[in-house]
Amino acid sequence: MADNKSINLVDLQPGVRVRMAGGALAEIIENPQDGFWLIVRYLDHPAEPALVDAGEQQVFATDVEAIEP
Structure with a gap:
């Protein structure tokens, strides 16, 4: 699993799916x-x-x- 320090959040586009702490899966909306901050569902x-x-x-x-993927 990637370390959040190596993820450039500024570059993430809407539609990208991210794994959250605690195992939740979210899709970036904005x-x-x-x-x-990210706005997700x-x-x-x-x-x-x-x-x-x-x-x-x-x-x-964080x-x-x-x-x-």
Whole structure:
């Protein structure tokens, strides 16, 4: 799994899928390109399944663990 320190969040485009801390899978909806925040929608969230249907969510850079293929 990639270390979030090696992922350049500024370059991530909408549609990219990312693996979050805790195993959640999210798709980037918008990237403000500040290197700190991403706006995502969860595709899978083992700890909080209700977030899958909760619409857009802001996530912090340190919560991103890997880019999914």
